[in-house]
Amino acid sequence: MNNINYLIHLLILSLLQIVIVDNIHLGSYFYLNIYILAIFLLPYKLKGVPLLLFGFLLGLLMDFADNTVGIHAAASTFVAYIRPRLLQLTSTREELEDAHGVQGLTDFRWFLKYSFMSTLLFNVVLIFAEAFTFRDILITMIRIILSTFISMLFMLLYYFIGIKRAQK
Amino acid sequence: MKEIIKLILKYHFTIIFILLEIVSFSLIIRHNEYQRAIFSESASILFGNISAIATDVKNYFRLKETNESLANENILLKNRLEQYELSRDTIVQGTFMQDSIPVYEYIGAKLVNATFNRTKNYLTLDRGLKNGIWKEMGVCSPDGIVGLVQDLSGQFAIVIPLINVDSRISAKIKKNSYYGSLQWDGVDYRYSYLNDIPYHVEVNEGDTIVTSGLSKIFPEGITVGYVESVDKETANFLKIKVRLAVDFKRLDYVYVILNNKKNEQTGLEAINYHE
Numbered sequence: 001m002n003n004i005n006y007l008i009h010l011l012i013l014s015l016l017q018i019v020i021v022d023n024i025h026l027g028s029y030f031y032l033n034i035y036i037l038a039i040f041l042l043p044y045k046l047k048g049v050p051l052l053l054f055g056f057l058l059g060l061l062m063d064f065a066d067n068t069v070g071i072h073a074a075a076s077t078f079v080a081y082i083r084p085r086l087l088q089l090t091s092t093r094e095e096l097e098d099a100h101g102v103q104g105l106t107d108f109r110w111f112l113k114y115s116f117m118s119t120l121l122f123n124v125v126l127i128f129a130e131a132f133t134f135r136d137i138l139i140t141m142i143r144i145i146l147s148t149f150i151s152m153l154f155m156l157l158y159y160f161i162g163i164k165r166a167q168k
Numbered sequence: 169m170k171e172i173i174k175l176i177l178k179y180h181f182t183i184i185f186i187l188l189e190i191v192s193f194s195l196i197i198r199h200n201e202y203q204r205a206i207f208s209e210s211a212s213i214l215f216g217n218i219s220a221i222a223t224d225v226k227n228y229f230r231l232k233e234t235n236e237s238l239a240n241e242n243i244l245l246k247n248r249l250e251q252y253e254l255s256r257d258t259i260v261q262g263t264f265m266q267d268s269i270p271v272y273e274y275i276g277a278k279l280v281n282a283t284f285n286r287t288k289n290y291l292t293l294d295r296g297l298k299n300g301i302w303k304e305m306g307v308c309s310p311d312g313i314v315g316l317v318q319d320l321s322g323q324f325a326i327v328i329p330l331i332n333v334d335s336r337i338s339a340k341i342k343k344n345s346y347y348g349s350l351q352w353d354g355v356d357y358r359y360s361y362l363n364d365i366p367y368h369v370e371v372n373e374g375d376t377i378v379t380s381g382l383s384k385i386f387p388e389g390i391t392v393g394y395v396e397s398v399d400k401e402t403a404n405f406l407k408i409k410v411r412l413a414v415d416f417k418r419l420d421y422v423y424v425i426l427n428n429k430k431n432e433q434t435g436l437e438a439i440n441y442h443e
Contacts, residue, residue, distance in 0.1 A: 018215075018218065019218070019222055023222065023226075025283075025284045025285055025417060026285065027284075027285060027356075027357075028284070028285045028286065028287070028354065028355060028356070028357065029285075030285060031285060031286075048181060049180070049181070049184055052181070052184055052185055052188060053188075056188045056191075056192070059192070063195075064215055065215050065218075066283070067215075067281070067283070067290050067292070067326070068286075069195050069196065069198075070192045070193065070194075070195030070196035070197075071192075071196055073188075073191070073192040073195065074189055074192035074193060074196065077185065077188045077189060077192060078185075078189070081181075081182075081185040129192075129193070129196060130286060130287065130288070131287060132196065136354075139354075139355065
């Protein structure tokens, strides 16, 4: 995936999130976020401080769009922070060597493993930051789990329609 | 010194991460305390406009229903006007109605953005300072009360609705006038809870809950909701589950309530309080 391709995905994902997904309401247990897919799709060679700043700014943009101020920024910075470590954890050394992203993305099982762990951790930070309390921890846990699954579902949909098919 | 610089260089990724998280969380905390005064001004202009367009499209598909509800309300208002004209004719003019300014006035507004699935939900209206709206004004819909204006820009207003855990509204049971505070538990957008009602008060399922009129924000007697269930387990007070009259997912047009005598009342109360 080259840079222009990536920017188009970033733009589509952000617009989808702001214009459509933010308007889908599935009840207080389902917090639907697909824009973090833009962080998952980043080229491997982007790391270090630019990666963190990208996550932070993307989260901040979503905060403005969503009237939340801070919670998306906190969660997506976290996703950017754990990205290098998760990449190493979920893939073998050789896969990381071909650093252009395309090969890794075509491997569905790897993508599923990595994005599921990332989404889960994203929702942990996001929903605790939103609740800002450890009271009613059971409800918070249920919200985290359900939000992770619904977000994964929509991201996989985007993955199959927008990325897999385009590569064929 | 050299060691410290080495250490910083080695862990700069983590250090910057922690710094960014501190920024994020300070934003969250400040947003809770100062109620987003700083951000909503600039952000609401940009994203208010975007979501205004999205809502315009959405509203188009609901025109029929909205028209019907408006027509129904028109009929209701016309009837009320008739009654008023009638009573004005019969009462001798000048004896009871010396004050020509009505206490409450209504400003119509349209919902341009709303959240339902948070514990802290907010609504955005397409009316703001320019339309004479101020902070802490009440907002209601034809069905019942919606919430309070919390933040403003020139053209938009942020409303803190009943379905926000920070929202507290004084409400009473219509049939016996016992009042308590209505507070949401953050779970289901259809239900809220009325607290502080003494346990000896008789409440039945289906009883109507209305605004108390004590807060100077809402006129007395606007519908809040209906009693769904009554929990008598707590020590001295009842926990009443209230089915809200307003369906927040179907909200389109709302009224902002202007209390013309609020300043006068608050002023007087402030004087007496300090004496």
